[in-house]
Amino acid sequence: MAFRAKHKNARISPRKVRPMADLIRGKFADEALDILQYQPNRGARMLEKVLRSALGNAQDPDQNPGQTVRIDRLVVTDARVDGGPTFKRIRPRARGMAFWVIKRMSHIHVALEDINEL
Numbered sequence: 001m002a003f004r005a006k007h008k009n010a011r012i013s014p015r016k017v018r019p020m021a022d023l024i025r026g027k028f029a030d031e032a033l034d035i036l037q038y039q040p041n042r043g044a045r046m047l048e049k050v051l052r053s054a055l056g057n058a059q060d061p062d063q064n065p066g067q068t069v070r071i072d073r074l075v076v077t078d079a080r081v082d083g084g085p086t087f088k089r090i091r092p093r094a095r096g097m098a099f100w101v102i103k104r105m106s107h108i109h110v111a112l113e114d115i116n117e118l
Helices: 014-024 029-037 042-059
Strands: 002-012 074-092 097-113
Touching: 002 014, 002 042, 002 074, 014 029, 014 042, 014 074, 014 097, 029 074, 042 074, 042 097
Parallel strands: none
Antiparallel strands: 002 097, 074 097
């Protein structure tokens, strides 16, 4: 059974978070937390929060009734960052022209599975 968490409309460009997602994909959950903790990027903080949320979902008895999940056996099976909506603004420039300012958002998805179920 996969335990999932997502952060929709994260106010960061997907291009900045994807390298962090590539770092943790396929790693054990506790190892992935250690990797993200020492990355100096803002995207790593956001991805770390989503990963902690997925770990919390794994420990929640409502999500997983009658079973206990060992955290050291959970593997990050899916860590992806998709593009979200964009803020579009117009910035005035010289000679009466206008330039678009595009502020991108992203959707961060993390899924964990037990190593024995893979």
